[in-house]
Structures are given as structure tokens and as C-alpha cells.
Amino acid sequence: MKQLVVLSGKGGTGKTTVTASLAQLLKPVVLADCDVEAPNLHLLLSPQTDDSFPLKVSRKARIDPDLCTACGACAESCRFGAITTGDPYRVDAFRCEGCGVCGFVCPEEAVDFFETDGAQVYRGMTPYGPMVGAELAVGEEASGKVVTRVRMEAQLTAHEAGLPLVIVDGSPGTGCPVIASLSGADLTLIITEPSLSGLHDLERILQVAEHFGIPTIAGINKCDIVPELADRIRKRCGELGIEVAAEIPFSGEVVEALRGRRPPVGNVPPEVEEPLRRLALVIEERTAVATG
Ligand code: SF4
Ligand code: SF4
Numbered sequence: 001m002k003q004l005v006v007l008s009g010k011g012g013t014g015k016t017t018v019t020a021s022l023a024q025l026l027k028p029v030v031l032a033d034c035d036v037e038a039p040n041l042h043l044l045l046s047p048q049t050d051d052s053f054p055l056k057v058s059r060k061a062r063i064d065p066d067l068c069t070a071c072g073a074c075a076e077s078c079r080f081g082a083i084t085t086g087d088p089y090r091v092d093a094f095r096c097e098g099c100g101v102c103g104f105v106c107p108e109e110a111v112d113f114f115e116t117d118g119a120q121v122y123r124g125m126t127p128y129g130p131m132v133g134a135e136l137a138v139g140e141e142a143s144g145k146v147v148t149r150v151r152m153e154a155q156l157t158a159h160e161a162g163l164p165l166v167i168v169d170g171s172p173g174t175g176c177p178v179i180a181s182l183s184g185a186d187l188t189l190i191i192t193e194p195s196l197s198g199l200h201d202l203e204r205i206l207q208v209a210e211h212f213g214i215p216t217i218a219g220i221n222k223c224d225i226v227p228e229l230a231d232r233i234r235k236r237c238g239e240l241g242i243e244v245a246a247e248i249p250f251s252g253e254v255v256e257a258l259r260g261r262r263p264p265v266g267n268v269p270p271e272v273e274e275p276l277r278r279l280a281l282v283i284e285e286r287t288a289v290a291t292g
Contacts, residue, residue: 001158002287003151005168005185005214007178008192009201011038014221015191017254017264018246018276019169020044023128024265025280030161031126032154032168033133034147034181036119041169043261047124047131055134057118057145059098061091067110074102074111094139119146121153130157144180147171151181165287182208187286188216189245189279194229202233206240217286219246219279246279248272 006022008015019041023031033041063074065088075083082095083102091102093116103111118140124131132154134146154166170181182188188209192198202218209216218237223230230247237244249271257267265273 001155001164001166002186003155003166003168003184004187004189004283004287005170005181006189006191007170007181007205007209008172008190009198009205011035011172013172013191013193013198014248014254015172016040016044016169017258018189018191018219018221018248018279019167021264021273021276022167022280022283023126024263025277026165026167026283027128028161028163029129029165029167030154030158030163031129031131032150032166033131034150034168034170034177035172036134036136036146036150036177037141037171039133039135042124042131042133044258044263045126045128045131046261047122047126047133049122049124052120052122054117055119055121055146055149056115057137057140057143059113059115060093060096061098061100061102061111061113063089063091063102064110064112065089067108069108069110071107073105073107077101077105118143119149121146121149123153123157129163130154130161132157144176147177147180178205178208182212182214185212185214187283188214189283190216190218190242191221192218192233193222194220194226194233196229199229199233199236202236206242215286217243217245217282219248219275220244221248222250223247224249243282245282246275248275 006019033039075085080095082092084090119134119136121134158166171177192202251272254268
């Protein structure tokens with residue numbers, strides 16, 4: 001089983017559109033929606049949820065009012081301002097980062113810690129194969145732990161179903177969730193767009209992918225909106241030996257398809273669908289999996 005991770009420097013570059021198209025073109029595959037802070041893949045692929053379970057993600061402090069003598073040491077030490085003084089002293093769970101300092105400074109051992117359900121991980125079925133994703137609890141941030149669990153469940157699902165390819169819709173950026181999306185992947189596809197930030201983001205993600213030694217290809221979305229910058233991206237990819245495997249022109253019909261929650265292939269014009277089909281062929285070749 002192989003893993004393709006689709007990444008972009010920021011949200012809104014078309015990463016999820018491309019991921020959904022690849023699911024349609026390479027089916028049956030397993031999908032892992034690791035863009036846990038802004039999950040959109042389910043809107044396009046409409047999974048029917050089979051089961052879900054809570055995932056403990058973070059720990060929070062709590063104060064026992066029977067032991068607390070209101071000395072104030074914890075509130076003074078909490079650099080997140082999570083402890084409200086008064087009668088009794090309380091911890092604001094939304095602010096608490098679980099750092100443990102309050103427990104360390106408390107002379108009365110009045111602080112203990114508990115783990116919270118930070119996310120609900122679900123498994124479902126789309127018309128193109130099984131999908132795994134997560135819904136973060138209110139106030140939780142995307143964490144590598146959630147991403148790692150989603151990917152692990154997707155790999156297990158692929159194993160059980162005998163499916164050859166997991167497509168991971170990764171988090172945007174280059175932070176911890178992205179690193180969790182990437183580790184152990186077989187191929188990275190970076191979706192970028194012709195803008196200065198697109199060029200900059202491409203460089204940053206390439207550095208991360210290179211660090212993990214993962215082969216990388218690129219796709220330029222809305223390639224015709226600023227031709228000079230598209231040229232610079234092509235040139236830079238050439239210098240770095242990165243294949244530009246798709247150049248997808250801008251089309252208002254893509255936006256319409258997204259708005260109507262229709263999967264892209266079959267709902268976008270041929271000049272958009274054609275590069276997506278070529279991209280799917282490159283991925284088949286590069287991952288050496290026979291799908292479809
Ligand atoms: S665990 Fe850290 S963040 Fe949470 S209340 Fe204690 S000192 Fe503040
Ligand atoms: S340090 Fe301990 S005893 Fe002092 S206010 Fe905080 S919880 Fe209460």
C-alpha cells in the first residue's frame with residue numbers, strides 16, 4: 001500500500017479539489033482528511049459515516065477546592081492566564097495548555113490533570129472508497145496527534161480492504177500537523193498557485209519534504225491568472241528537479257461545482273479535467289499502483 005500526501009502552503013489553493021478529483025480518478029482508494037482544522041473533503045465526497053470514536057488529545061489542569069488554600073501561586077505562574085482567582089480558584093479549560101506549572105508550584109497538591117476528548121475520529125464510505133477524518137472539539141487546535149491517528153486508521157482500513165493507495169489531504173502550512181501528514185509518505189503532491197506567497201510556500205514545503213526524503217511533484221492551480229509567476233514556479237521546479245505534473249487553468253465552473261458540493265470530475269470543463277486526468281496518470285506511475 002502506498003501513500004500520497006497532497007499539501008499546499010495555505011488554504012484556498014485548490015488542494016481539496018485536487019484530492020477529490022484524484023479520489024474519483026484513482027478509485028477505489030482510501031482517503032484521509034488530515035486538514036483537520038478546516039476539513040472540506042467530506043463536502044465534496046459525502047461519506048456515509050460507519051463509526052466514530054473520541055480521541056484524547058490534550059490534558060487540562062483542575063483545582064480541588066477542598067485542598068486549595070487560595071495562596072495564588074498557581075495563578076501567578078500560569079503564563080496563559082488560565083487560572084481565575086476567587087472563591088474557589090478555577091481553571092479555564094479553553095485557555096489551559098496543560099503545561100503542568102500550576103501543579104508544580106502548588107504547595108497543597110491541589111492541582112491534578114485530566115485528559116480531554118479533543119477530537120472525534122470517524123470512518124465512512126464515499127463512492128470512491130473509504131474515508132477517515134476527524135472533527136475537532138470546540139477550542140481544540142489541529143495537532144499532530146489527531147493527524148497521526150487519522151492516517152493510522154486510513155492505513156489500517158487500506159490494509160483490511162486490500163486497497164493499494166491512501167490519499168492524504170494534508171494540513172496547509174509547514175507546522176506540526178503537516179509533518180505528521182508527511183512522515184512515512186511515498187509521494188508528496190504540492191498544490192500551488194501563481195502568486196508570490198505560492199512561490200514562497202512551495203519552497204518551504206519542499207524543504208520539509210526533502211528533510212523526510214519523500215519524492216515530490218507539483219501542481220499549479222489557476223495557472224493562467226498570473227502567467228509571469230506561473231513561469232517562475234515552473235522555472236524553480238525545473239531547477240529543483242520537481243516535475244510539474246499538472247497545470248490547471250482557472251474556471252468559474254470549479255467554484256460552482258464546489259459551491260454545489262459536486263465532486264469535480266464530470267462537473268468541471270474539459271480544460272480543467274484534462275490536467276487532473278494527466279496528474280492521476282503521473283501518480284499511478286510514480287507510486288507504481290494500478291488503481292481505477
Ligand atoms: S497547566 Fe499550565 S496552562 Fe494550565 S492552568 Fe496550569 S499553568 Fe496554566
Ligand atoms: S497554588 Fe494550589 S493552593 Fe495555591 S491557589 Fe493554586 S491551587 Fe490553590
